[in-house]
Amino acid sequence: MSVQDSDSKDEFNLDDHLNENSQMNEDVRTSIGTMEKTGERKWVYPKKPKGKFTNYRTYVSYILLVILITTPFIKLPNGNPLFKFDVLHSQFIIFGFPFFTSDFFLLALGMITTIIFIVLFTMAYGRLFCGWVCPQTIFLEMVFRKIEYAIEGDRAKQIRLDKQEWDEEKIRKKLLKWTIFAIISFIIANVFLAYIIGADELYSIIKDGPIDNLGTLVGLFFFSAVFYFVFAWFREQACTLVCPYGRFQGVLIDAHTINVSYDFKRGEGTSGRAKFKKNEDRKAEGKGDCIDCGQCVAVCPTGIDIRDGIQLECVNCTACIDACDEVMLKVGLPTGLIRYASEDDIKRGEKFKFTKRLAAYTFALLLLIGAMTAFLLSRSDVESKYLKVPGTDYKVEGQFYVNQFEYTLYNKTNNDQIVSLKVLSHANCKIDMYEGPNKLNMEKGQIIQGKFYLKIPTSEVKSYKEKIVIGLINQQGKVIDKYETSFSAPFKY
Ligand code: SF4
Ligand code: SF4
Numbered sequence: 001m002s003v004q005d006s007d008s009k010d011e012f013n014l015d016d017h018l019n020e021n022s023q024m025n026e027d028v029r030t031s032i033g034t035m036e037k038t039g040e041r042k043w044v045y046p047k048k049p050k051g052k053f054t055n056y057r058t059y060v061s062y063i064l065l066v067i068l069i070t071t072p073f074i075k076l077p078n079g080n081p082l083f084k085f086d087v088l089h090s091q092f093i094i095f096g097f098p099f100f101t102s103d104f105f106l107l108a109l110g111m112i113t114t115i116i117f118i119v120l121f122t123m124a125y126g127r128l129f130c131g132w133v134c135p136q137t138i139f140l141e142m143v144f145r146k147i148e149y150a151i152e153g154d155r156a157k158q159i160r161l162d163k164q165e166w167d168e169e170k171i172r173k174k175l176l177k178w179t180i181f182a183i184i185s186f187i188i189a190n191v192f193l194a195y196i197i198g199a200d201e202l203y204s205i206i207k208d209g210p211i212d213n214l215g216t217l218v219g220l221f222f223f224s225a226v227f228y229f230v231f232a233w234f235r236e237q238a239c240t241l242v243c244p245y246g247r248f249q250g251v252l253i254d255a256h257t258i259n260v261s262y263d264f265k266r267g268e269g270t271s272g273r274a275k276f277k278k279n280e281d282r283k284a285e286g287k288g289d290c291i292d293c294g295q296c297v298a299v300c301p302t303g304i305d306i307r308d309g310i311q312l313e314c315v316n317c318t319a320c321i322d323a324c325d326e327v328m329l330k331v332g333l334p335t336g337l338i339r340y341a342s343e344d345d346i347k348r349g350e351k352f353k354f355t356k357r358l359a360a361y362t363f364a365l366l367l368l369i370g371a372m373t374a375f376l377l378s379r380s381d382v383e384s385k386y387l388k389v390p391g392t393d394y395k396v397e398g399q400f401y402v403n404q405f406e407y408t409l410y411n412k413t414n415n416d417q418i419v420s421l422k423v424l425s426h427a428n429c430k431i432d433m434y435e436g437p438n439k440l441n442m443e444k445g446q447i448i449q450g451k452f453y454l455k456i457p458t459s460e461v462k463s464y465k466e467k468i469v470i471g472l473i474n475q476q477g478k479v480i481d482k483y484e485t486s487f488s489a490p491f492k493y
């Protein structure tokens with residue numbers, strides 16, 4: 001394992017910088033910034049970022065962390081959690097609305113809408129999501145990395161510690177860091193478990209103790225180990241080698257997309273970037289504003305040089321913007337050499353344009369959102385369906401025609417319900433269940449099925465295929481769902 005080739009100083013010092021060398025990575029398009037040519041991992045020691053954007057990102061991250069950690073424990077007045085993704089029982093609760101396997105269509109539509117939103121957002125604003133919102137970036141940069149800085153110090157100290165023998169200092173610092181990392185990984189695994197099984201179930205597992213829940217405990221340790229592996233060792237490779245979203249960048253972004261970009265026109269000038277010399281007239285000499293200090297590389301958590309152009313590895317974390325702005329202020333040049341800008345902006349000074357491609361995706365997104373909203377608003381909490389028992393025909397019983405029906409009732413709520421069936425379209429009808437009374441107990445999330453005899457007075461029937469409406473009535477006497485079906489009668493009608 002070796003260290004990336006860039007500045008190893010924690011603080012940028014103008015005089016020291018005059019003696020430094022750095023070189024442009026010509027192989028940037030054919031290699032990964034965190035890998036040696038031999039395939040060996042190149043460990044990244046990013047310098048601790050500081051500046052305006054880092055501060056904003058820190059505030060946003062803390063807000064998102066609070067939301068992420070507290071969300072599975074928030075309950076709405078109807079008793080539902082805000083979110084629950086119970087893949088084991090195929091039950092999902094999104095913004096308090098329960099979804100079951102029968103709502104697969106809605107979930108699929110929701111996923112397509114989300115993907116189009118991400119595509120649209122990425123086309124316009126690049127990887128803004130990666131730098132500001134992605135849980136991987138937030139946990140790594142705002143939690144684990146901060147702990148690392150606190151225990152091992154900044155970049156130079158970390159490099160020194162890793163190179164030194166396993167003495168008392170190194171053992172103490174490494175053990176402390178790894179223990180804290182392991183505890184946080186275990187906490188994250190618990191939070192994610194709460195998203196899957198719900199907070200109530202998690203509390204009861206904790207109350208019952210580990211012996212009664214060995215399977216869950218093994219799962220928890222497994223996921224804690226996964227989180228530990230990702231945040232303690234795998235790190236930026238999750239973004240550069242694994243994340244599919246990062247891989248899509250090449251096809252999503254174009255010259256109009258806003259990204260963290262190096263202003264190469266300004267930075268390179270007519271004769272290229274050059275080291276800073278006191279009292280020189282850089283403009284007159286054709287030198288660009290980039291003083292080749294390497295600070296943008298030193299802070300980069302993915303180990304790349306932004307000056308080589310937009311790269312797959314860049315997670316738009318803004319650390320290089322802050323680092324470069326600090327340098328620019330020190331040498332008395334305007335800030336913004338690295339900034340949020342599109343290629344068009346940098347090359348031609350063109351500002352953001354709403355392209356035809358963006359318009360087409362926006363239109364598709366609006367259509368999907370409209371369809372989703374319509375489906376959600378028309379979706380009932382309880383679904384009922386009544387069909388004639390196959391192979392049966394009508395019978396005559398005194399003043400009634402009788403049909404045999406089978407019912408399927410689906411309670412999509414998170415509450416048990418007691419319901420009964422009633423014919424809404426015709427008067428004086430009778431419903432006799434095959435078994436038990438016309439009072440059905442539906443447990444939350446349960447589908448129940450059964451059969452009944454439906455008797456309609458002959459005087460009420462006007463057709464041999466009479467259209468009827470059967471309602472589902474709750475304990476308060478409210479109709480909570482309706483279903484239209486047909487009732488067989490003699491052909492004389
Ligand atoms: S190039 Fe800049 S924005 Fe991109 S990952 Fe590196 S430091 Fe962050
Ligand atoms: S872009 Fe800015 S931070 Fe990077 S080497 Fe040039 S002057 Fe230094």
